[in-house]
Amino acid sequence: MSxxxxxxxxxxxxxxxxxSVSALFxxxxxxFMKTEIFHIPVLxxxxxxxxxxxxEDVRDSFKKVLWFDKREDKRPIWQVGIGSIFFFTQIxxxxxxxxxxxxxxxxxxxxxxxxxxxxxxxLTVIYxxxxxxxxxxxxxxxxxxxxxx
Numbered sequence: 293m294s295x296x297x298x299x300x301x302x303x304x305x306x307x308x309x310x311x312s313v314s315a316l317f318x319x320x321x322x323x324f325m326k327t328e329i330f331h332i333p334v335l336x337x338x339x340x341x342x343x344x345x346x347x348e349d350v351r352d353s354f355k356k357v358l359w360f361d362k363r364e365d366k367r368p369i370w371q372v373g374i375g376s377i378f379f380f381t382q383i384x385x386x387x388x389x390x391x392x393x394x395x396x397x398x399x400x401x402x403x404x405x406x407x408x409x410x411x412x413x414x415l416t417v418i419y420x421x422x423x424x425x426x427x428x429x430x431x432x433x434x435x436x437x438x439x440x441x
Contacts, residue, residue, distance in 0.1 A: 297423040298348075304377050305350055306343035311384025313339045318388060336388060367424065374419055379412035 314336040317325040327334045355361065358369055386393050386404045396403040 294423070294425065298351075301351060301374070301377060302347035303344070304381050306340055306347040308377070308380045308384050309343040309347070309350070310336050310340035311381075311388045315384065315387040318391070331389075333388065370424065371416055371420060375412050375416040378415045378419075379408050382408035382411060 314333050317335055318333065320326075325333075325335055329337070354373065358373075360366060360369055363369060383405065386408070390404075393404050394402060398406055
C-alpha cells in the first residue's frame, strides 16, 4: 500500500507544481504561453511531465525540512502534509482549469478556498483510513482503571 500511496502523493505534487507554474502564465501577455489543446494549456502538459520526475525529490525534501524521520509520533505531520497536498491540488485546479469559480466569495474569503479547505479535511480523513500504517513501536498501551466501584 505504501508504494501506491507514494505514487498518488507524487502525482498530486507534480500536479501542484504544474498548476502553480501554469497559473502564473495564464494571465500573462505572452500569447504562446496561453496555447491550449482541448482546453488544457500546453505549458501545463510540459511542466507536468517534468514535475513527475522531480516530485519524489520534492516530497523527500519536505520530509527532511520538517524532520519527519526524527519525530516519535509521525501521524500529525503526516496528516498535515497529506491535507496540504489535497488543498493545494484543488486550489491549483481552480486557478488553471476553472478560473470562473474564483469570482465568488463568502464574506471576503474566496469561496473556492473555503471548499478546498473542507474537501482537503475530508479527503485527509478518508486517505488516512486507507493508507496510514501505524507503526507498532509507536503505539502506547493505555491501561484503564475500573471506575465502577
